[in-house]
Amino acid sequence: MAEIEVIEGLVAFVKRDCPTCTLVVPVLEALAAGQTLTVYTQDDPTFPAGLDPADDTSLELSWRNKIETVPTLVRIDGGKETGRAVGWHRGEWETVSGVEGLGPDLPALRPGCGSRSVDPTIAPSLRAEFGDSILKARRVELDAEDDFEAMFDRGWSDGLPLVPPTRERVLAMLDGTARRPDEIVAIVPPSLVECTVEKVAVNAVMAGCKPEYLPVVLAAVEAACTDEFNMHGLLCTTMPTGPVIVVNGPIRHRIGMNSGMNVFGQGNRANLTIGRALQLVVRNVGGGRPGEIDRATHGNPGKISFCFAEDEENSPFEPLAVSRGIDPHCDAITLFPGEAPRCVVDQISRDPESLARSLAVTLRTVHHPKLIIVFDAIVAIGPEHARVFREAGWDRAKLTARLHELLTIPGEELERGAGGIAEGVPGKLTGTTLPKFKPDGILLVHCGGRAGLFSAIIGGWAGGDIGSTPVTRRIG
């Protein structure tokens, strides 16, 4: 492999398919007569005839020397580049070459053409071929196998097809972050494996992410692998819960996330692939697979991916992340251990008290109407319900406080055996009242389509120190 550093003197990069390169051939001939000149040609090894051109049709030297335009004239002194002229500019060429009066019959200035090494159809493969030394992941060579079947066969998939994580795609994914590929992002359970930015990028590629989603995925992986969030326990539980990602901040718009119509549903690439990337990291890096460590009795479809954005702009409430200590207008994620969403229908209430009562009676049923304290909940207020609270001047604090009041339950309703149901809270509770939720156990989020007098509830998993605490973290 020839390196330009071992060459001394003048080096020119040209291609036949460039009128400016053809234009400067007499100049190159003049330079070659007086000093050492090496001409690398990108397309036709016989061009320019008479100058004994060197073959760079592989484009390796052009790529390594960051040639963006042809012709480019470079001077190498003592192994170091000391000058560079791009396109044809007589003054610059004279400066680089140290020769006066070059190309007297040529115009003073003529722009060059794009180097083949930066052709968008070629550059990604050049980077993979010549620049992949930053990638440390084990190579998996495929030959006769079908790419997609091969990934299923290796157990990498969550059950849906994956995007093949080629070197080109992983390198492109890594452009989405300024963090080094070998930086450790987190220790991923259950196998407690050190996970690098590169491994996250590989799984993000497979999930279908764009590079600009990667910072969100990295933040989600970091948050999931905290002791508070306890991804290990959330994975192992027999309950139907998994990580739910709520995104706040301007990045929602920059990467095109959905906070509106069908917010929990199909159709938005960012929502679907970010959540999926987190789960693929847990599966592939952490080794958390259903039927093995994942012991869910039923699971839920959101365990493939459950990620959405909050509609901050139309919300009567401050954003969720701000309510949890993040500065306004910062990008942040909140990770919540959640089950599938359920709908709260109330098409009649037009005053906030009535609507709060509708939400409360439905919240009472989270996991079981007689079980309390252990489970948190996200309440996703739909825009038409939010309007009722906005017009009445109810903010996040007021609605949350009222829900807690409405969910303070007489103990005798909760006792084991009460209502003819064995399940319930142990002990004699006559004369007591108990809260359904911990004081911080209700998380309000504003999202959903503008039509429909509905909200949604996402029940949690075992909350607090015995299980998982929601984690809010800045992105980037």
Added chain:
Amino acid sequence: MKRTLLDPTDESAAANRARVPRLATLSGVTVGLLDISKPRGDLFLDRLEQKLAGLGAEVRRYKKPTFTKPAPVDLRQQVAVECGAVIEALAD
């Protein structure tokens, strides 16, 4: 045409981890019973304790603080030091 993919996994091969040799007998062996704090796990372990004692094993009982998290390192090391075998009550 050969294609190259990058391995998304932790690249560990579980098969390379050697297992501890199977015990020939439980007689005289200290067997740990680890309760993971699930309801009724203790009933199961009580019965196991009776059975193991009948086989001549010495039984020691341990308990995780919560079933939702891995056993603390200290507890794992204690079990490893004190026992020749361990049985974990995984379910309620």
